Every structure is written in C-alpha cells, then in structure tokens.
Amino acid sequence: MSMLRFKVTKEAFSRKAVPVNYPNERPSEYYGRYVFNREKMFKYLPKKTYEAVIQAIDNSTPLSREVADSVAAGMRKWALEMGATHYTHWFQPLTDGTAEKHDAFIEHDGKGGVVEEFSGKLLIQQEPDASSFPNGGIRNTFEARGYSAWDISSPAFILDKTLCIPTVFISYTGESLDYKTPLLKALNSVNKAATAVCKYFDKNVNHVYSYLGWEQEYFLVDESLYAARPDLVLTGRTLMGHESAKNQQLEDHYFGAIPSRVEAFMQDLEIECHKLGIPVKTCHNEVAPNQFEVAPIFEETNLANDHNLLLMSVMREVARRHNFRVLLHEKPFKGVNGSGKHNNWSLGTDTGVLLFAPGKTHKENLQFITFIVNVMAAVYKYNGLLKASISSATNGHRLGANEAPPAIISIFMGKQISEVLAKLAKSTSEDVLNMSGKAGLKLDIAQIPEILMDNTDRNRTSPFAFTGNRFEFRAVGSSANCASAMIALNAAVASQLQEFKERVDALIVAGKEKEQAILTVVKELINESKDICFDGNGYSDEWKAEAERRGLDCETSVPLIFDNYLKDDVVKMFERTHVFTPVELQARNEVKWEIYTKKIQIEARVLGDLAINHIVPVATRYQSLLLDNVFKIKSLFPAEKSEQIATQDMEVIEKIAHHLLTIKEKVHTMVEARKVANKIENEREKAIAYHDTVAPHLDEIRYHIDKLELMIDNEMWPLPKYRELLFIR
Ligand code: ADP
Ligand code: MG
CATH class of the missing domain: 3.10.20.70 (Glutamine synthetase, N-terminal domain)
Incomplete structure (x- = not known):
C-alpha cells in the first residue's frame, strides 16, 4: 500500500508547469x-x-x-x-x-x-x-x-x-x-442609515455604498498526493500527519520566488477571472509552505461577494488543469498557518467620499470620526454576533490558535486614532464647544493619512483592524461565504447609525447646535464602547483575562457561539434593520448547528476508518517485523547478550503496542460518543455533544497516530507525509 505513496510522490515530483494559454489581446480587451x-x-x-x-x-x-x-x-x-x-x-x-x-x-x-x-x-x-x-x-x-x-x-x-x-x-x-437575500437587505439598511447621518454633513448625499475587498488565502497540493490522502479528499483537511522537520520557521516561502507550476496556475486563474469580470489584482505567496493569496480591487459588497464565490469555483477548476487541488479549508495542516479571508470593508457616498478616510477639512474630519466611532460602538455591542458570523466547524480550528485572530473580537485602531479618540473622550463640554467652533476641530487629523497608511496594518493579531481608510475584518474563514460576516457587520453598523441619529436629533430638538450635538454623542459613544479597543497582542493570556473582565464574548465552543444570533438584543437589531425575522434567525441557527454536527461526524468517521484500516495494520506489520527480529536475535545470541541487543527493538515494540491499544480504545469510545450524540433530536444539543464529546477524540487519536509515524519504517507509511504535501509543487 505504501507503494501508492511512493508512486504519487514520484508523479508529483516529476510534473512540469502546464503552459498557459495567453490570450492575444490585452487584459483590458478581454x-x-x-x-x-x-x-x-x-x-x-x-x-x-x-x-x-x-x-x-x-x-x-x-x-x-x-x-x-x-x-x-x-x-x-x-x-x-x-x-x-x-x-x-x-x-x-x-x-x-x-x-x-x-x-x-x-x-x-x-x-x-x-x-x-x-x-x-x-x-x-x-x-x-x-x-x-x-x-x-x-x-x-x-x-x-x-x-x-x-x-x-x-x-x-x-x-x-x-x-x-x-x-x-x-x-x-x-x-x-440563502445568503444573498439578507445581504441585500443589510446593504439596503446600512445605506439608509448612513445616508441619513451623512446628511448632517452634506445634503447632496443620496446613497451610501458598502465596499468589500477580500483577500483569499488557499493552499495548493499536487493532485496525486491529494488523491492518496482520503482525509483531504473527504474533509478538506489532514486529520493526521506529524509536523515536517521544516515548515514555516524560515519564512522563506513568503519572500521566495513563486514556484513555476504555481505561477502558471496563478496566471491562468487571473486570465479566467478577468474574463469573468473579477478584478483580480494580486497573487502572491503566503506565510506557510504551499500557501498563497489572491486579492481583487474592492467592489460594491454584493458584487464583490458574488465574485468571491465565483472565484472559489473557478480556482478549483483551474487548479485541476494544473494538476493541483486547491484547499480552501481554514486549517488543512496542523502546526502550519491556516487560511483566512480578510474582509476589507468600507462605506462610501455617491458623492465619492470614503467615510472611513480622514479628510482635510474640519467638517470632513468630524464626519470621519463620527463614522469610525459608530463602527467601534457597533462592534462593541455586537462583538458576540460578529464572532458568530465567522464561526464554523472549520474556522474553529483557526481562531484562537496562535497564528490567527483570537476567538475574541476587538478593534485595533492604531496609535494615532487611539490618541485622537482618547483626547475626544476626555474633553469637557466646553472643549467640545470650542472644537466645534470656527477654529475647527482641533484633532490634528490633517497629517494623519500618510502616517496611517504606513502604520495601521502592523498589528496582525487583531481580528478587526482599522487600516487607514477601511476596516479589515480578519477573522473571516477562507472557505466561508463573506456574506455571513458582511450581513452581521453592515446590519450592526446600520442599527448603530440609526441609534446615533436618534440621539443626535434628540439633542438638536433640545436646543443643541448640530455639530455640538454630534460631538457630544460621539464622545459618549467612545466612552461607552472603548472596551472594544485593544492594540496589544491578541494571542496573549493576559488579553483573554482582560477581555473577560471587559465583558467581551470569550466563548470558544462554536455551537455555543452560534447562540449569539438568538440573543435578545441581536434579534431586535435584525428586526429593526429588516434583515432577519426571529423565525429566520431560529431556522438559520438550526442549519448552522446541523452543518457543524455533520462536519465533525464526517471527520470522526474518516479518522476512525483511517486509523483502523490504514494505520493499525501497518503499525502491526512493522511491529511484527521487529518481533521477528527479536526472535532471531534471541535464537542466535546467548541470553545476556541477546537481551542487550534486542532492548532497542523491545522498547519500540512496547511503544507501538501502547499506541495501537490507545488508538483502538479511543476509536471505540469515539464511536460510542457518536452513537449517543446521534440520538439527540435537538440540533443545538446535538452540536454541543459533538463539540464536547466527539471532537476531542479527533485530536487524541491523531496524537498517537503521529507518534507512530515517527517510529514506523518510512517505506511502510501509507499516507503522503507533511513534507511531501507541503513542499512538492
Ligand atoms: P494587504 O496589505 O492587507 O495585503 P492590500 O493593500 O493588497 O492589502 O488590499 C487588500 C484589499 O483591500 C484589496 O482587495 C483592496 O482593493 C481592498 N481595499 C483597499 N481600499 C479599500 C476600501 N476603501 N474599502 C474596501 N476595500 C479596500
Ligand atoms: Mg490585508
């Protein structure tokens, strides 16, 4: 059987780049x-x-x-x-x-x-x-x-x-x-709410567009190697595999040249995308070996999202042409960076103003501050919902691991903006009065844009970062439909803007001058929601403790994170914005739980099968070779001497026996846990059971298989190893 592994490795190794059919015309023509x-x-x-x-x-x-x-x-x-x-x-x-x-x-x-x-x-x-x-x-x-x-x-x-x-x-x-209907509703809602707020600043604004620029990360694996990994074929990720001696520690992949086969794939992909009107602009290497990224120029959110979904299917097809399989799973390989899909998001008016971009005049900057503070408030209030919007069985492997956004939503504002906000928050009502006076908003924002562009993007541990003229929602998973995140975010911001306008209008009615009223509410919002801002290391344990203290959602169990969709304030928010009815929310959660369960169920079945039918027999065969050897030693050498010579083998035999026994036991308990969980009727309860009682076995069984991989004769190991999957291209 291990013959297959060597056959496919050889095949993969000897492949040449597939020539690209370059069109005769310029990209602008096709x-x-x-x-x-x-x-x-x-x-x-x-x-x-x-x-x-x-x-x-x-x-x-x-x-x-x-x-x-x-x-x-x-x-x-x-x-x-x-x-x-x-x-x-x-x-x-x-x-x-x-x-x-x-x-x-x-x-x-x-x-x-x-x-x-x-x-x-x-x-x-x-x-x-x-x-x-x-x-x-x-x-x-x-x-x-x-x-x-x-x-x-x-x-x-x-x-x-x-x-x-x-x-x-x-x-x-x-x-x-589906995803499209509520996305269109959320976009409509944020348009209305944001336009109303824009009118404080410019009566000519009649429409506010939501923009999305996604960055799609993915892995490529040679198709022969892929075919020899039933776990990749059936679940999209490797359920076993010991870390390769070398993986990403040298970071040589990120800066290295793009391998020729991959380059051909990327060029082909770009051409296909352009023919389909997907404005793909960059293709490059990512941090992990065999990991890459493709990103377009941003577009209106609904179209951008359609384009991302279309891209994912085009990628699959083009990859096949180049004898690759594309892995969109968030965590195909343990111990190696996972794949995300940063959602660069912004709002812009039909008059051509990007609302999250600092301006030059006093009025522009008041508008800028108004909008980013409202985003801050929305993310604060709905941080649990935003996390739910990006949570799935597959993205669950990525979040909270030490490489991706943590499982706590916070905002990284960057030094300059944080200072401006802090200054505003501390200002007295007299300051506010002065600030809104003729002298203009003295917030020193004018010189910020240039610095921002250089400095804002540095904190890679933040799940939600301000990056100069947009926010970057980084927690979105590589396989996800961006709409899920975009529905939650745009609806939450719409609802927040509605509330903001009500508060400002109330002050105006009470006699406050418009700018003062805006500044007053902005200041209140900063104070109410500043707990969502965090510029430090999101992976640290201190942050977890601190986030808990701040009352941010720290839940890590995916089925429980989904509960956020059904919390009172969230249900009301979605009703207010006409995005979801309570019935829809309930039904959609049922689907989320059901899908979660099925994914874990499939993984558990595949791993059980691989463990018992692929790994155990091979390990047993190797063990028996060793036993044979021991027998021969014992029959040739005198007792004392043979004892000494066979020690090594005996130890390995015992270790293998231990792992084999544990694997069989754990597969058995996993099957039993599944049987119990399968009897549960309630989808939520069932998903929780799968999370709590089935999923942990996957890691435990894997641990023992990975140990065996290190002991067993390389020639006998049946499945392509990490070094083959990750370094052959
Ligand atoms: P990074 O440095 O994070 O890799 P890029 O500069 O390549 O990112 O841009 C990432 C994505 O952000 C691209 O799709 C780009 O079009 C998009 N983007 C840039 N400006 C905006 C904006 N104002 N709104 C939405 N997306 C934007
Ligand atoms: Mg980015």
Missing part, C-alpha cells in the same frame, strides 16, 4: 468578456429596455414582465453567440458555496423539433427544489417550495457553456433560504 454587463446590455437590448433595466438596477426596483421578456431575449442572443447551451439560476444556499440547476435552452417547437428559448419568466423566477437545501425547518413550518429570483444588481455571466443568473433564494412564505 476583461468581462463572459459578463452580460452594461456594455453588452447596451448592445443587445432595445434602447427602451436598456433604460428600464439601468433604472431598475440603480433604484433597486423590480422589472416588469414586459421588460424582463425583452432582457431575456437579448441575454439569450448574447449567450448563444458566446456558445452557451444551458442556463441556470446561480444562488447561495446556506451550505457554503453556490448551487446551480442547469437547464438546456431547448423547448419543443411543436413540429417535432426544438428551438432555443429563454423567456422573461425563466429569467426572473424559477423554482429549485428547496427540499434539497438546508432550510432549518422553514420548509416544514411554512410553504414547501422555494423560488429563486434574479438579483439584477449582479450581472449574468457565462461559465463553461452555461449562462449563470445570480439570484436570491426564498421560501414561498418569504423567508430567505
């Missing part, structure tokens, strides 16, 4: 080729239709059936010209990733043949079978079917030979069954 963007709409739609669609996109209004029919006809014409044969509603179910149901364009022509048809009805609405997607009981409580509907703010695109139409996915009773 950019967006497969996207039905405004340019294509203009070309393929009648003028009236084009105008109606643009109108609908810009004002988020629905399309009439007539317009839809006309759009569908134009879209079909374009798609057929591009060689598409199928179409699908492309949506984001509550499992991560996307779902599609491909239908051919063909319809009966009534003469025994077919025509290629695509009506407005099919464009606007379809009915995928909701029962095949997780819905947390919504299906049972309400109407059975769900439908998908075109999100016209995200353009249709062609992937392979399929026209993909980005859609929301909703139950017939109106509950969202």
Whole structure:
C-alpha cells in the first residue's frame, strides 16, 4: 500500500508547469468578456429596455414582465453567440458555496423539433427544489417550495457553456433560504442609515455604498498526493500527519520566488477571472509552505461577494488543469498557518467620499470620526454576533490558535486614532464647544493619512483592524461565504447609525447646535464602547483575562457561539434593520448547528476508518517485523547478550503496542460518543455533544497516530507525509 505513496510522490515530483494559454489581446480587451454587463446590455437590448433595466438596477426596483421578456431575449442572443447551451439560476444556499440547476435552452417547437428559448419568466423566477437545501425547518413550518429570483444588481455571466443568473433564494412564505437575500437587505439598511447621518454633513448625499475587498488565502497540493490522502479528499483537511522537520520557521516561502507550476496556475486563474469580470489584482505567496493569496480591487459588497464565490469555483477548476487541488479549508495542516479571508470593508457616498478616510477639512474630519466611532460602538455591542458570523466547524480550528485572530473580537485602531479618540473622550463640554467652533476641530487629523497608511496594518493579531481608510475584518474563514460576516457587520453598523441619529436629533430638538450635538454623542459613544479597543497582542493570556473582565464574548465552543444570533438584543437589531425575522434567525441557527454536527461526524468517521484500516495494520506489520527480529536475535545470541541487543527493538515494540491499544480504545469510545450524540433530536444539543464529546477524540487519536509515524519504517507509511504535501509543487 505504501507503494501508492511512493508512486504519487514520484508523479508529483516529476510534473512540469502546464503552459498557459495567453490570450492575444490585452487584459483590458478581454476583461468581462463572459459578463452580460452594461456594455453588452447596451448592445443587445432595445434602447427602451436598456433604460428600464439601468433604472431598475440603480433604484433597486423590480422589472416588469414586459421588460424582463425583452432582457431575456437579448441575454439569450448574447449567450448563444458566446456558445452557451444551458442556463441556470446561480444562488447561495446556506451550505457554503453556490448551487446551480442547469437547464438546456431547448423547448419543443411543436413540429417535432426544438428551438432555443429563454423567456422573461425563466429569467426572473424559477423554482429549485428547496427540499434539497438546508432550510432549518422553514420548509416544514411554512410553504414547501422555494423560488429563486434574479438579483439584477449582479450581472449574468457565462461559465463553461452555461449562462449563470445570480439570484436570491426564498421560501414561498418569504423567508430567505440563502445568503444573498439578507445581504441585500443589510446593504439596503446600512445605506439608509448612513445616508441619513451623512446628511448632517452634506445634503447632496443620496446613497451610501458598502465596499468589500477580500483577500483569499488557499493552499495548493499536487493532485496525486491529494488523491492518496482520503482525509483531504473527504474533509478538506489532514486529520493526521506529524509536523515536517521544516515548515514555516524560515519564512522563506513568503519572500521566495513563486514556484513555476504555481505561477502558471496563478496566471491562468487571473486570465479566467478577468474574463469573468473579477478584478483580480494580486497573487502572491503566503506565510506557510504551499500557501498563497489572491486579492481583487474592492467592489460594491454584493458584487464583490458574488465574485468571491465565483472565484472559489473557478480556482478549483483551474487548479485541476494544473494538476493541483486547491484547499480552501481554514486549517488543512496542523502546526502550519491556516487560511483566512480578510474582509476589507468600507462605506462610501455617491458623492465619492470614503467615510472611513480622514479628510482635510474640519467638517470632513468630524464626519470621519463620527463614522469610525459608530463602527467601534457597533462592534462593541455586537462583538458576540460578529464572532458568530465567522464561526464554523472549520474556522474553529483557526481562531484562537496562535497564528490567527483570537476567538475574541476587538478593534485595533492604531496609535494615532487611539490618541485622537482618547483626547475626544476626555474633553469637557466646553472643549467640545470650542472644537466645534470656527477654529475647527482641533484633532490634528490633517497629517494623519500618510502616517496611517504606513502604520495601521502592523498589528496582525487583531481580528478587526482599522487600516487607514477601511476596516479589515480578519477573522473571516477562507472557505466561508463573506456574506455571513458582511450581513452581521453592515446590519450592526446600520442599527448603530440609526441609534446615533436618534440621539443626535434628540439633542438638536433640545436646543443643541448640530455639530455640538454630534460631538457630544460621539464622545459618549467612545466612552461607552472603548472596551472594544485593544492594540496589544491578541494571542496573549493576559488579553483573554482582560477581555473577560471587559465583558467581551470569550466563548470558544462554536455551537455555543452560534447562540449569539438568538440573543435578545441581536434579534431586535435584525428586526429593526429588516434583515432577519426571529423565525429566520431560529431556522438559520438550526442549519448552522446541523452543518457543524455533520462536519465533525464526517471527520470522526474518516479518522476512525483511517486509523483502523490504514494505520493499525501497518503499525502491526512493522511491529511484527521487529518481533521477528527479536526472535532471531534471541535464537542466535546467548541470553545476556541477546537481551542487550534486542532492548532497542523491545522498547519500540512496547511503544507501538501502547499506541495501537490507545488508538483502538479511543476509536471505540469515539464511536460510542457518536452513537449517543446521534440520538439527540435537538440540533443545538446535538452540536454541543459533538463539540464536547466527539471532537476531542479527533485530536487524541491523531496524537498517537503521529507518534507512530515517527517510529514506523518510512517505506511502510501509507499516507503522503507533511513534507511531501507541503513542499512538492
Ligand atoms: P494587504 O496589505 O492587507 O495585503 P492590500 O493593500 O493588497 O492589502 O488590499 C487588500 C484589499 O483591500 C484589496 O482587495 C483592496 O482593493 C481592498 N481595499 C483597499 N481600499 C479599500 C476600501 N476603501 N474599502 C474596501 N476595500 C479596500
Ligand atoms: Mg490585508
């Protein structure tokens, strides 16, 4: 069996870079080729239709059936010209990733043949079978079917030979069954709330956009090596494997040249992304061996998120072309950095102002301070929710480990901003009066931007950092749908801004001058929420103790972290912002718990199987070789001498016996724990049982397997080792 390991290692080792098919045109020419963007709409739609669609996109209004029919006809014409044969509603179910149901364009022509048809009805609405997607009981409580509907703010695109139409996915009773629907609601809510606050400063602001620039980290593994690791294939991570003698300590990977096979992959990926209108800008090495990152130019959040989901599927495909498998799991390898997906997030007005960027004038800076302080307050109030929004069985391996954001949400503001906020917080009402006077806001912000850009990004241990003109939510997992984090963050900030406006308006009504009222509330907010700010080392034990004292959410059990979604203030916040109803929140949590359970359940099964069928037999075989050897020694040498010569082997035999015994025992108890947990009906209780009583066995069993890996003849070890998985490329 270990033959397989050597065969695949050899295969992987001898691979050459796959040549990239470079297009003949410039990137600016093929950019967006497969996207039905405004340019294509203009070309393929009648003028009236084009105008109606643009109108609908810009004002988020629905399309009439007539317009839809006309759009569908134009879209079909374009798609057929591009060689598409199928179409699908492309949506984001509550499992991560996307779902599609491909239908051919063909319809009966009534003469025994077919025509290629695509009506407005099919464009606007379809009915995928909701029962095949997780819905947390919504299906049972309400109407059975769900439908998908075109999100016209995200353009249709062609992937392979399929026209993909980005859609929301909703139950017939109106509950969202996906990520896109609540994301659009959260974006709408933050737009309204932020626009209202912007009007204090500039009456011309009519829209506030939320922007997202994600940084996608991933690992590449040679496909042959991957295929020889059932744990990678089935769970996305290695459930066993002793640390390689060398891993990332030299940090030579980060600064090293990109390996040629990987470079070919990256170039190919970039070309594919550009054709799909994904503005990928950088591809580079990451800290861990065989770990890389790809990041685009930021876009409006809904589109950026669609693009991230699309990227993840394109990556998988392109990787295959290059004989790689891409690992999007947050923690594929123990002892090596995990993968995240930093969410760079900001708000900007339709007048072109980035609201988290310091300005030049007094008024601009008051607006800047207003917005970052409201973000601070939102993150403070909803820190538990934000943590829940990025928590999953897979990201759970990353958070709290000594390399990724800790399992406590805090904000890193950077020295300059912290000083400004501290100064503001301490100011007396007289100071406030002076500050808002003609002399302007004396906060010394004017010279900050340049310093900020250089200094803000240094604290890598912070899960939520201010980075000069945006916030960077770093705790998001590499495999996640960013929407989860973006829904929570945008909704929380929307709700906070609503509250801020109410407080300021109340002061104005009571007779305070506008700027004074704003400054007063800003000052109060800093004092109320400064406990969320932490600029120190987020991995330290002192911080854990301190965070506990400050009342921040310190829970580490993923199923319990999910409870945050159902806490009173969170439910109210989501209701106030019209993002989720209590019913939806309950149902979605059921799904979260269910998925958590299933992930651990699968890992437990795979590990049990690998331990008993792959590792135990090999270890036993090796042990028996040693036993043989001891027998031979004993038959050849006199007793005293043979005792001495065989000591070494005897010790190893005993150690192997110990590990074998423990592995078998622990696999047995793990199976029993699973049986008990499986009987639990309540999804929450079941997930907790899996977390508390099943998951710990995974680590324990692994410990003993990893010890065996160090003892057993390398020639016999069946699974590709870490040094092979991480260093062959
Ligand atoms: P890093 O130094 O953290 O690796 P980069 O400078 O490469 O990051 O930028 C990371 C991401 O942040 C990119 O996607 C970039 O487009 C995005 N970004 C930059 N400015 C903003 C902003 N104002 N709002 C949202 N995203 C932004
Ligand atoms: Mg970054």
